[in-house]
Amino acid sequence: MRHSAPHSAAGSEGASDGRWARLAYTQLFRLLLPIMLLRLWWRGRVQPAYRSRWRERFGFISLPTAFRGDSVLWVHAVSVGETQAAEALIRALLAQDAALAIVITTTTPTGAAQVRKLFAADLAAEGRPGRLFHSYAPFDMPGSIKRFIGECRPRALLVMETEVWPNWLAVCQSRAIPAYLINARLSERSARGYRRIQRLAEPAFRAFTHICAQAGADADRLLALGARTEALSVTGSIKFDQSISLDDETLRQLVANEVAAERFTWIAASTHEGEEQLVIDVHARLLQQHPGALLILVPRHPDRFDRVDGLLARSSLSHVRRTQIPDQAGLVRTADVLLVDSMGELLYFYERSDLAFVGGSLVNNGGHNPLEPAALGKAVVMGDSQFNFADICSQLSGAGALLTVDRLSLEATVSSFAQTPGLAREAGEKGRAFVVANRGAIGRVCERILPGLRPPPATITES
Template sequence: MRHLYSLLLSLLLPLVLLRLLWRGYRNPAYLARWTERLGLWRRPLQPVDLWIHAVSVGEVQAMQPLMRELLTREPALTLLVTTTTPTGARRLHALFAERVRHLFTPYDLPWIMRRFLSGIQPRLVLVVETEIWPNMLAACAERKIPVILANARMSPRSARGYARVGNFTAPTLRRFGWIAAQSEADAERFIQLGAVPGRVVVTGSIKFDVRLPASLRDRAEVLRRGWGVNRPVWVAASTHEGEEELLLSVQRRLRERFVDVLLVLVPRHPERFDRVAALVHRAGLAMLRRSDGHACDADCSVYLVDSMGELPLFLAAADAAFIGGSLVPVGGHNLLEAAALAIPVAIGPHSFNFDEITRRLVAEEGAVQVKDAEALARLLEAWLGDAAERTRIGEQAFAFVERNRGALQRLLVLLDESGMSSS
């Protein structure tokens, strides 16, 4: 079955490269070092201790506490992180500069993966969340390199897809040394799909272990004074195509009650910044872009964040947050950064990427799930008009995060058992 997968991937490679070219047309960063995806590197590869595959910004951010802990324990440790997106690469560089190496993830073809592993010779491979690559796992097995699926999640929708090719999925999952699942439900789905039960453990989500910089609150206070301490402010974080129009309609409705309300709009993908700016102009709302560098005065209705890696700062400066990718069927994004800042969180109906965390946070009254933009507008109207209610929900959210910390330490134990211990 894996041979058929490899054949199909080889046949599809021209289309994959055309798609990369198209993405590069819209965002030139995709064409930077594109040959790395084909297993062609500018310089010879160097051996590393640990290879972490993190798809994009979210996965890089999630693995940040782990990488910092490993480098603190063993400063000479060599880490390589691969991403599929340039935004993930930029976020990694912003966090670690040259201390952590980066390459774009090579395509999962047997000859590419063999060359890649022969070059980097990792002691251990860590794959983040749902990246299950059959040829990479097979090549690691050939070299007896242990592989851990960390912060692993498996949504019901994804499980149904994998189950359709169960004869292929089961032997692939059995190649993982450990599957460190975020929840009991995730663990059960992996086991049902064929993972070895004794190698599936529930560690929780490492995203609960986020540690925000001590200076964040001070910087947020300065930012908020510039916006206006008494004006209502809400953040729409990680928004997607088709979602901004809905959120701008929510903002127009809020302005009927709060004339100076500010929407801080943070699109998920940088190649969309200009298109989102055009949407705001068409909506007739006064806008300032982060890149303009000007003060956001009372006349500004939408503050467009056209930068990367600053979301925690804007969440910390806001009264409430909406998590994007959830009014459209993308599946939502991480709620926990806002919750860790004691910010009340709203999320739309499409939350399958973070189903378990969303369900539990809503049950703890640290977040509210809304069915559509109309319900979001009503909720924000209530929150922005009631500081006591915002505080109550924010405190519940913060307490939920604090109770669920610990995944980082449990994951470190698995890494040590798999050969990463310096002793």
């Protein structure tokens, strides 16, 4: 245990309740495992990568020789957004310790692809040395996690944002492996969900060696769920420090050739079911006043590309899919809509747009990251479902860089920016300045976690 003081009867009873809750959770996890595997196989119809590397999800990994010993750090990032946010932190940690090697896990194939894209030169592969190694994250079952940890023997675990797995944390705690929650955010809706399983959630949050929260509201919710006061800091969002690199000049030129600078161009990014039809209808009416306008439509999930293509085919608008170019270069210049059915290219389309609508916000999904378009100097529009980035959206709104709309006012807002392009440029510059002024979270996070990144003791006890 971390503290030597004796437990009170109530404390012992609470710990016992927590163990029973975790045992029940583990049994339920095992019962649901066939359904989870079937879901992976089903999703593999559209993304074949879901059907590969299943052994890794059970903790079977084969690390290169360089990843042996006590110099390994485990960083977990769920998918694309968390991986992007982790990039600057990972590079800072590698720079701090020349002997450090990092095993980075993701849950989704799109996250794996993002790792390959961001860290191509650093990834270890067969016959090639490197300081990074990717694996899919092990299932939260004691056998899987013990197998994974036994292979990589990490000196610490860094979990990005709020991915809390009770068995991961219990096994790390039993082996004296420090666990850190980085860039933690917790909406009120997520907090309500955790409160329903308080006996399971509280020991998990208490097990973190330190939690670096994005904002004060996140910290308050984490404390209410059991996080220890002395192990919690508000460090800001490391997404302000996220690298916005547009270093693929071939792709950059392709987008520039297709999206004419003289056209008013707005992008609807990371959209969900229920949003695409709305923005298609808005754009159809916008074209009556601004015939040259272009909509760049970027669905959030690849398995919905064909469905959105069908919506466009049934509309009055002409459209081109990103995968049709450059085979048929120049098509976008005469199209009303460009459907981006590719991954990892969003920043390049943000750069070429005048106005960015960030999706997941006109449906009750909490919205996606508005900092990327803001950092690129783009005016940002979102619906009022912003709980995933509530603090950041509030600050961007206060800086005059983000406008909140509803389904009725979206059309008028886009039309206003199309009518007066200078307004979009002004709001975009305010957003860019806001992002620059709020950088520095990486340094604050490193101050909290670097003292604990030391090799774990040799003596261990099983959970």
